[in-house]
Each structure stands twice: as C-alpha cells, then as structure tokens.
Amino acid sequence: MVALTWRERRRAEAVAEIKDVARRLLVAGGPTAVSLRAISREMGMTTSALYRYYPSLDALVAALRVDLFEEVGGVTQAARGEAGGDDPIPRVAAMARAFRRWGLAHRQEFGLMLGPPVHGLGEADEPAERDSAAACLGVAFLEEFAELWRRGELRAPRADVAQGHRLVPSLGDYVAGSDGIELPVVFAFLSAWTRLYGIIAMEIFGHMDWAVSDPEAFFEMELTEFVRQLGGDDQAVR
Amino acid sequence: MVALTWRERRRAEAVAEIKDVARRLLVAGGPTAVSLRAISREMGMTTSALYRYYPSLDALVAALRVDLFEEVGGVTQAARGEAGGDDPIPRVAAMARAFRRWGLAHRQEFGLMLGPPVHGLGEADEPAERDSAAACLGVAFLEEFAELWRRGELRAPRADVAQGHRLVPSLGDYVAGSDGIELPVVFAFLSAWTRLYGIIAMEIFGHMDWAVSDPEAFFEMELTEFVRQLGGDDQAVR
DNA sequence: ACTAACAGTGAATGATGTTCACTCTCTCTA
C-alpha cells in the first residue's frame, strides 16, 4: 500500500464520481442520455475538463462497463458463498437467481454489458479487457461445473457428438488448480451459460413479453429442468 | 388491388429508399451512424423533407425494425419450406440454422431487432407493433412444436414442475387452427426459443469469444443435444 | 378551375463530442 498524494486521491475521487454520474444518467435516460456535457453539468465542471480523465466518451463507458462486470460478478459470487454447503447444484441455482435478479434491477446496465457491442469501438480497442471483464462473470459457473465433474456427477455428451469438435483450447486457464479441462465440463458450462443468458436477456430486453406472462415462473421451470438434465435431484435446487 | 396514383407510388418508393439508406448506414457504421442528415445527404434531399415520411428518427428505425423482422421471418419460413418432409424435427433444425446464419450475416440488424430496446421509446410508443413483429419470428417454431405435440412426440414436463404455473394465457392465438394450446407445447417452445436466442445472440454480440473458439461446432452440438432431449433421433437433425 | 393536401426548401434553435490555446496549482527535483 503506497501512500497516495493528495492529488492522486482527488483524481481517484473524480474518476469515481464521473462513473457514478454516468451510471445515474444511464439508468435515468438510457444509453443516449450519458453524455459528457450532462456529466460535466451535473458535476459543475467544464466538458473539456473530463478529457483529463478519459480520452473520449467511449472510453468512459468502456470503463463503466468493466466496473459493472465486477459488480455483478461480485453479486453472484456472494450468492455462491451464501448458498454454502458442499453440493454444487444449489450453488449454481443461487448464482443463476442472483444474476437474474441483478439484471432485472439494473436493466440499462445489463444492456450495456451484455447487449450488442457499443459502436463497435469498445471491442476493437481492447479485446482483451472486454473478454476478461465478461469472463469474470461466467467463471464462477465454470468452476462449479468443474467441481461436478470431479465428483463424477456430470453426464458426458455422447462420444459421437463430441467427436472431432475442438471446442475450446484455452478455457482451462480460467479454472484454478487445473491447467487442463475436460470437454464435458466445457460443454456443460457453455450449455448452461448460453441458456441462462438466453432466458435472462430475453426477459430483460422485453423479447419474451408476447409469449409469456410470468417470466419468473418460466425461469424457475427451466432451472429445475436443467438441473434434472444434469442428473441432480429436483429438491436440490430449492 | 386499388390503382395507385402517381403520387402514392412515388411516396412508396421514397419510403422504401429511406429505409434502404438507413439500413445501409446501420450496417456500415452501427446504430449511431443512422441519422436523418446522413440519409438526406445520401438521397440528395433536405433533412426536413424526411419529416414528411416519418415523424422522427426513432419512428424511422422502428419501421426499419419491423421490416427486418419480416425479412428474417421470411428467411426462416423459407428454410422450413425447403426442409420439407413430414417430420418436424429437421424443419426445426433447418429454421434454427437459417436464423443463425441470417444473424451472423446481418449483425447490426440483429442487434437492432433483438438487442436491448432502443431508447425505451420504440416500445412505449407501440407495444403491440413491437410484440407482433417479434412474434412473427418465433411463431414458426411454435407451430412445429404444436405439430410434435399432436403426434405425441413431445415429452411433457413433469406434473410437479408445471403444477400451479400459469405460464401463458394468450399464446394460443398464434397457432392456426387451435384456439387452445397445451402447456407442454408452450414450455417446449419457450425453452427452445430462449435457448436458441441465447446461443445465437451470445455469439453475434461477441460475448462467447472468451470461452469458445468454434461457435458453429458448439451450436451444432447444442442443436443435436436439444433434439435428443426432445426425443428425436440423432440422425434426424442432419 | 379552384382548393386543399402533399412534397420539398432553407433558416433557425439547441443539443452533442472533440480540439486548442490558455491559465492556475500542485509536486518533485536540482
């Protein structure tokens, strides 16, 4: 812990406030409402002063995006911790519910993070950062599936399906304590992760409204069904 | 068919060209690139003249959105027709592949249609139109699942899962020739639809890059796995 | 033939991101 000079501390506070105001604007008025001028207005600063902190508006929202990924990652990790026990299944269910709950409570943030790439710039600029930010959310799930595999409770996809498919070469880097990762783990994780994303994103983006009147009921049904396909007990999910 | 006056035909052409140019701009530069000024510039018109055709920019992109839904709906319907046969399973697979292919070939359009709601305005203004537009895509799938149900080839969710969940009151309106729709059909359709959306949207939005190197292989694996869970033959999907 | 709707113009207003030359203040070093 190095001692921070007064200026450095003040700068950190400014950066934090900028992102705070940006997020408030995002929540209040959607992505188009977050503008440098609105931020500077709210902070009692000149617009050009903001360029001492971020080289552009896009860079600012990219930074906000990273923060948001950390926040939702922390929330799901907390849910995992609270679930406790030694059975991965309830932990997965708790994380899935926490993820959905956070998304519903923060729709605009969810859209910024997991919607289409913004302006095609935030990705071309720093693909590594974008990737790692998104990863820190999914990894918690990945670890649980790895644990299930270690216990032999993960049903492997049939050989003829997996045959010849080189799905993922580097996913093992994300799992602590195992430099290699088996294909069933990868497949089970990806399947669960895309399914979870599909249900939640569709609900949050409003694309399910025409078809389903009680999204939460459907979510719970899918969760139960998924756990059963995994081979877990139905009651384990509650 | 009523005879169109000169002026009416010319207006229709103008409307079509406006949406055409708007789409070209969207593809070339993302959502922020579609602006009334750019459109008018490209068409050799004044910006204010565009207000004779659409009351605002938002209304214009909303109209474009509807067109896009019709386009992708037509593409998947065409794939369904080409698949032919009397087995619904290959038809579902063909539609799923056609949907994914179209989305990958038209990423920006996909984002506009199935990303987060735009500005929160396109939805609050005309919820009915937005819903029906999105529906015309999913209904093709829904009909196939209804057909599977009629044949008795659809596995029902266990009673204790479905019990007490009033999932959808009005989905039956979408299925031709049946004013009531059974819960297993609804559940199977919703499950398939959200899964399909999850895989495809995640890939198109770039949220899968960190985890999977060959998205198409994963898509095919999921498709096969889903069909097997439905109770179909593995070979039927090819 | 006339009237009213239609289509288009050009100027204006107020919002936006970004740049630039300029100050003022803090921090570190010679």
Added chain:
DNA sequence: TAGAGAGAGTGAACATCATTCACTGTTAGT
C-alpha cells in the same frame, strides 16, 4: 528552497445531430 514541469480546469471554437417553422411549388379531387 526555488524553479520547472506535470496535472487540472477554463472558455471559445468547430462540426455534427434532431427538430421546428414559415414558406414555395405541385398534384389530386371536387
């Protein structure tokens, strides 16, 4: 400790954007 340089902020400027308004021709229907 004095001065130089980096940090932080200002205000004007430029280019883009959506939207509105008064105005002018043109077409369609009575």
